[in-house]
Amino acid sequence: MQWRSWYVVVAVCSVASVLLSADKRINQAPEVPSSPAKNRWECFADFLWWQGDVEGTEVVASGPLTLLSDSSGYNCDFDISAPTGTWEPGMRLGAGYQFEQYDAWKVEAFWTFIFTASDGVDLSTAGSNRRILPLGPNPLGPNAAQYHAQWWLRSNLADVQLGREFFPTTHLALKPHLGVRGGFFQFKLHHSALGQWSALNSSMQGPPTTMYNPTWDRNQFQYNGIGFRIGNDTAWHIANHWTIMGNIAGSLLYGKYNNRESFLGYTPNAENDGGPALIRATGVNTLSSWNVRTNVELYLGICWDRCWGKQKHIALSAGYELAAWFLLNNLYSLIDGNQIFFAWNGATELYFSDSYFTGIAANSNITYQGLTARVALDF
Numbered sequence: 250m251q252w253r254s255w256y257v258v259v260a261v262c263s264v265a266s267v268l269l270s271a272d273k274r275i276n277q278a279p280e281v282p283s284s285p286a287k288n289r290w291e292c293f294a295d296f297l298w299w300q301g302d303v304e305g306t307e308v309v310a311s312g313p314l315t316l317l318s319d320s321s322g323y324n325c326d327f328d329i330s331a332p333t334g335t336w337e338p339g340m341r342l343g344a345g346y347q348f349e350q351y352d353a354w355k356v357e358a359f360w361t362f363i364f365t366a367s368d369g370v371d372l373s374t375a376g377s378n379r380r381i382l383p384l385g386p387n388p389l390g391p392n393a394a395q396y397h398a399q400w401w402l403r404s405n406l407a408d409v410q411l412g413r414e415f416f417p418t419t420h421l422a423l424k425p426h427l428g429v430r431g432g433f434f435q436f437k438l439h440h441s442a443l444g445q446w447s448a449l450n451s452s453m454q455g456p457p458t459t460m461y462n463p464t465w466d467r468n469q470f471q472y473n474g475i476g477f478r479i480g481n482d483t484a485w486h487i488a489n490h491w492t493i494m495g496n497i498a499g500s501l502l503y504g505k506y507n508n509r510e511s512f513l514g515y516t517p518n519a520e521n522d523g524g525p526a527l528i529r530a531t532g533v534n535t536l537s538s539w540n541v542r543t544n545v546e547l548y549l550g551i552c553w554d555r556c557w558g559k560q561k562h563i564a565l566s567a568g569y570e571l572a573a574w575f576l577l578n579n580l581y582s583l584i585d586g587n588q589i590f591f592a593w594n595g596a597t598e599l600y601f602s603d604s605y606f607t608g609i610a611a612n613s614n615i616t617y618q619g620l621t622a623r624v625a626l627d628f
Contacts, residue, residue, distance in 0.1 A: 287349060287560065288346065288347060288348055288349050288350070289346070289347045289349065289560070289627050289628065290344070290345070290346055290347075290627070290628055291344065291345040291346070291347065291355070291357070291625060291626070291627045291628075292343070292344045292345075292625070292626055293341075293342075293343050293344075293359075293623055293624065293625035293626070294340070294341070294342055294343075294623070294624055295340060295341035295342075295343075295361075295621055295622065295623045296338070296339075296340060296620075296621075296622045296623075297338060297339035297340060297341060297361075297363055297570075297619065297620070297621055298336060298337075298338055298339075298619050298620040298622075299336070299337065299339055299363055299365065299570075299617045299618060299619035299620070300334050300335065300336045300337075300365065300617070300618060300619050301334040301337070301363075301365035301367075301402050301615065301616070301617055302333075302334050302615070302616045302617075302618075303334065303367075303400060303402060303436065303578055303613075303615050304578060304611075304613035304614050304615070305578050305580065305611035305612075305613030306331045306332060306367075306400060306438060306578075306580075306611075307329045307330070307331045307384060308330065308331060308332070308370065308383070308384055308398045308438070308440050309329070309330050309370060309372065309381060309382065309383055309384055309393075309396050309398060309440070310327040310328065310329050310330075310381075310382040310384060311327060311328060311330065311372050311379055311380065311381045311382065311396075312326045312327035312328055312379065312380065313326060313378055313379050313380075314378050314379070314380055315378075327380075327382070329384070330370050330372075330398075331370070332367030332368060332369065332370050332398055332399055332400050332438075333367055333368050334365055334366070334367050334402075335365065335366055335367060335368055336619065337363065337364060337365045337366065339361070339362055339363030339364070339365075340361075340362055340363075341359055341360065341361040341362075341621075342359060342360055343357060343358060343359025343360070344357070344358060344359075345357035345358070352413060353413060353414065354411060354412070354413045355411070355412055355413065355414075356409070356410075356411055357408075357409070357410050357411075357412070357426075357428075358407075358408065358409045358410075359407075359408050360405070360406070360407050360408075361404070361405070361406040361408075362404070362405055362406075363403075363404050363617065364401070364402070364403045364404075365401075365402050365617070366399065366400065366401045366402070367399050367400045367401075368399070369397055369398065369399045370396070370397065370398040370399070370440075371396070371397050372393075372395070372396040372397075373394070373395050373396075374393075374394050374395075375394070375395075380392055381393040381394070381395075381396045381442070383396060383440065383442050383444075392444070392445040392446075393442035393443055393444055393445055394442075394443045394444075394445050394461055395442060395443040396440070396441075396442045396443075397440065397441050397442070398438070398439070398440035398441075399438075399439060399440075400436065400437060400438040400439070401436070401437045402434070402435070402436050402437075402615065403434070403435045403436075404432075404433070404434050404617075405432070405433040405434075406430060406431070406432050406433075407430070407431040408428055408429070408430050408431075408478060409428050409429050410426045410427060410428025410429075410478065411426060411427060411428060412424050412425060412426030412427070412482075413425070420485060420486040420487070421483070421484070421485055421486075422483070422484040422485075422486070423481060423482075423483055424481065424482040424483075424484070425479075425480070425481045426479070426480055426481070426482070426498075427477070427478070427479050428477070428478050428479075429475070429476075429477060429478070430475070430476055430477065430478040430500045430502065431473075431474070431475045431502075432472070432473070432474050432475075432476075432500075432502050432504070432542075433471075433472075433473050434470075434471065434472045434473075434574075434577065434615075435469070435470075435471050436469060436470055436471075436578065436580070436615075437467070437468070437469040438467075438468045438469065438580060439465070439466070439467050439468075440465070440466055441463065441464065441465035441466075442463075442464050442465070443461055443462070443463055443464075444461065444462050444463070444464040444514065444515060445459065445460070445461055446459070446460050446461075446462075446515065446527055460527060462514075462515050462527065463513075464512075464513055464514040464515065465512065465513050465514075466510070466511075466512040466513075466514075467510065467511050467512070468508075468509075468510045468580050468581060469508070469509055469510070469580075470506055470507065470508045470509075470578075470579050470580060471506070471507045472504055472505070472506050472507075472540075472542070472577065472579065473504050473505055474502030474503055474504020474505070474542060475502060475503065475504065476500060476501045476502035476503055476504075477500065477501055478498060478499070478500035479498065479499060479500075480496065480497055480498025480499065480546070481496070481497055481498075482494070482496045483495045483496065484552070490553055490554060490555060491551070491552070491553055492551070492552040492553075492554065493550075493551055493552075494548065494549070494550050494551065494552050494566060494568065495548065495549050496546070496547070496548040496549075497545075497546070497547055497548075498545075498546045499543065499544060499545045499546070500543065500544050500546075501541065501542075501543050502541070502542050502543075502544075503539070503540075503541050504539070504540070504542070505537060505538070505539050506536075506537060506538045506539070506540060506579050507535075507536075507537050508534075508535065508536040508537070508538075508579065508580070508581065509533065509534070509535050510533070510534045510535075510581060511531075511532070511533045511534075512530075512531065512532060513529075513530075513531045514529075514530045514531070515527040515528060515529055515530060516528050516530050534581075538579075540576075540579070542574060542575065542576060542577055543574075543575050544572060544573060544574040544575065544577075545572075545573050545575075546570070546571065546572045546573075547570070547571045548568055548569070548570045548571075548621065549568050549569055550566050550567055550568015550569065550570075550621070551566065551567065551568065552564055552565065552566035553565050553566070560627075560628055561626070561627070561628050562626070562627040562628070563624075563625070563626050563627075564623070564624075564625040564626075564627075565623070565624055565625075566622070566623045566625070567620065567621070567622040567623070568620075568621055569618070569619070569620065569621070570617075570618065570619065570620075570621040571616070571617070571618045572616070572617040572618070573614060573615075573616045573617075574614060574615045574616070575614055576612045576613065576614065577614065577615040578611050578612070578613045578614065578615050579611065579612065580611045581611065
């Protein structure tokens with residue numbers, strides 16, 4: 250029994266020594282330049298392949314009409330549609346300077362640009378019993394024979410930050426940083442329709458007449474803000490040349506919104522004045538306001554790095570990045586906050602009630618997410 254115990258002890262010690270030696274061979278500390286006392290420059294370029302998502306852009310309701318079993322009316326089964334963001338390229342360019350004589354503090358400046366768009370929402374009632382109800386200003390028409398909607402989002406971010414690396418363990422590096430950020434956003438939502446109305450003639454006599462007219466609504470905002478950004482970059486060196494990276498950051502901006510909306514549409518003539526059944530309606534609305542906006546950014550990726558010469562170092566990395574901007578979408582609401590009600594006018598006309606333009610800001614989130622690939626050079 251005593252010999253068996255010794256066998257177990259010897260086996261455990263052997264396995265432990267193998268694991269420790271393997272760890273020593275594999276989990277080596279990352280390569281560093283041979284002359285760390287010299288101040289260093291860094292430059293990097295990121296390729297972004299991101300998708301944008303804008304909440305609060307539900308623009309149209311559509312669906313089929315089915316006759317009730319007792320022929321007393323129609324059942325309306327509607328779906329609300331919103332344009333979906335597509336995948337688009339972007340870029341981030343930056344440079345930094347590390348002061349080795351001052352505890353290796355590093356100053357970095359970088360610029361991020363991304364322009365995303367949505368796919369188009371295209372609907373038509375041709376050859377079907379569908380109904381299309383634009384969820385915008387009434388002048389677009391209570392119904393539509395054709396409908397199209399699309400949005401565009403342009404983002405520019407400029408950052409200057411100060412940070413320093415700390416090493417809690419041999420293979421783990423933490424880099425907290427604090428900086429100043431400027432954000433510049435522009436968002437446009439355009440929707441157009443072949444509006445459909447049923448209106449009485451000028452003498453208010455006889456059955457309603459169905460009329461079609463092209464209509465459109467163009468809604469946009471710009472937000473320019475400045476504030477602070479704080480975060481931490483984590484690097485776990487799992488093997489020689491290889492690192493797992495996890496970053497988190499958040500920012501708070503104070504800035505100004507400039508909203509603008511223009512539209513062209515028609516509204517029924519409710520007066521018995523002998524005029525046209527439809528009155529052309531057009532206008533431009535503008536609004537400015539100051540608001541605080543916040544965001545959170547997350548990144549998870551892997552990096553390969555290599556040194557050559559005395560002062561040169563290159564790193565290649567790729568990973569997933571998420572940037573969520575809270576309440577950034579400040580478009581006027583396209584849907585009233587109350588419940589959506591549908592009602593019939595006789596048996597020939599469907600109209601949409603409570604679809605009026607409320608002038609209430611959407612105050613919904615805008616999110617970017619996708620691939621971030623980086624090439625960085627230290628010298």
